[in-house]
Amino acid sequence: MKKLITSALAGAVLFGLSSIPASAAFLTGVFDVTVWNGTPNLVDSNNVANAVPSGTADAHFTYTGPLNWVDNSPQNTTPAGNLASNFLTLANISGYSSPNSSIATVADFGNTSLSIAGDGYVTFFKITGIYYGPGGTITHDDGATLFINGSLRVSSPAETQAITQGFTNPLGEAPAPFELWYVSANGAPSVLQVTAVPEPATWAMMILGFFGVGFVAYRNKQNREAVRLA
Numbered sequence: 001m002k003k004l005i006t007s008a009l010a011g012a013v014l015f016g017l018s019s020i021p022a023s024a025a026f027l028t029g030v031f032d033v034t035v036w037n038g039t040p041n042l043v044d045s046n047n048v049a050n051a052v053p054s055g056t057a058d059a060h061f062t063y064t065g066p067l068n069w070v071d072n073s074p075q076n077t078t079p080a081g082n083l084a085s086n087f088l089t090l091a092n093i094s095g096y097s098s099p100n101s102s103i104a105t106v107a108d109f110g111n112t113s114l115s116i117a118g119d120g121y122v123t124f125f126k127i128t129g130i131y132y133g134p135g136g137t138i139t140h141d142d143g144a145t146l147f148i149n150g151s152l153r154v155s156s157p158a159e160t161q162a163i164t165q166g167f168t169n170p171l172g173e174a175p176a177p178f179e180l181w182y183v184s185a186n187g188a189p190s191v192l193q194v195t196a197v198p199e200p201a202t203w204a205m206m207i208l209g210f211f212g213v214g215f216v217a218y219r220n221k222q223n224r225e226a227v228r229l230a
Contacts, residue, residue: 025195069192128178
């Protein structure tokens with residue numbers, strides 16, 4: 001009888017997997033970041049995220065942490081606003097260098113204004129890393145272009161208010177290299193957030209793990225009661 005109950009409970013748990021919505025978390029990892037900051041023609045001839053700039057980059061570094069970069073400050077009209085330090089976490093940066101020697105240190109990068117109203121200058125980010133999971137979303141303000149395993153998954157290069165777009169991993173649930181282009185333009189706000197939906201197998205292992213813990217506790221309770229009765 002106990003085996004029958006156990007089997008029924010396990011089946012109910014597995015059946016319940018299909019009704020549990022996948023939840024997304026910000027994509028977290030170690031990312032290679034290259035940054036160009038300047039007037040539109042030096043950053044991108046069309047001032048949109050549709051081509052990597054050909055000139056020497058202003059900054060290059062490794063970023064460790066979530067791709068959850070947000071500066072929701074009011075739109076700025078001077079270089080005193082939309083600073084890099086308000087957009088991403090400087091403490092997560094390592095291996096910093098300035099290929100063209102224009103932004104010498106991490107502190108200088110943090111004090112760099114990414115853009116101002118009217119696009120007097122803008123900032124182009126190229127971010128590479130590994131994407132995990134079958135798909136997710138990208139929220140951006142302004143333009144963004146995303147490739148996963150060399151396949152174009154999001155093409156929204158023009159300036160826009162913050163929008164969220166879904167995408168899938170062309171390799172299914174297998175880890176895949178990605179390249180993300182993002183342009184901060186027209187002043188704050190600047191938004192770049194990438195999420196990853198956990199693999200179905202991850203949900204299965206988590207829930208079966210919870211079931212296993214509960215079943216062990218149940219068996220221990222039954223054993224203790226049997227000892228008391230003996």
